Amino acid sequence: MARVAVDVVIKSEILDPQGKAILAALTRTGHPGVTSVRQGKHFDLEVDDTVSDEDLEEIAGHLLANRVIEEWTVTRIAEPETAK
């Protein structure tokens, strides 16, 4: 069993109003050091050994992301993540 993270964000050339709103909020609440924010979707998948990297690309590109306006990255996470 392996864990896979798929992150989907809006393409950089497309306006991201949510990201802009978060950036403004961060500046207002005393975090001027943050210079840009893009918000997207994060998927934590658990997959068995039958799922290849090509399968993951197909899953990400056809089901999890909208190819027209979004770009994605697929990352296999070998060891368990420590979440807060």
Place this chain on the structure above:
Amino acid sequence: MARVAVDVVIKSEILDPQGKAILAALTRTGHPGVTSVRQGKHFDLEVDDTVSDEDLEEIAGHLLANRVIEEWTVTRIAEPETAK
């Protein structure tokens, strides 16, 4: 300037209907190897050197995530990511 990824997901003990729906769709479309899906939010931040790891934890825990039902991970990305 550094890039930081903040991933926010619903705590595992809380029902994730979106994740369940995606899992069902993946199984229907020929990906039985995927055994679990959790959907959350992904944030790509660009920060300057004034932003410390403590600042990032505060940003994630107070602004980007709802501590009651969500957990988060903060990852500093040193080199530029190659997105598809």
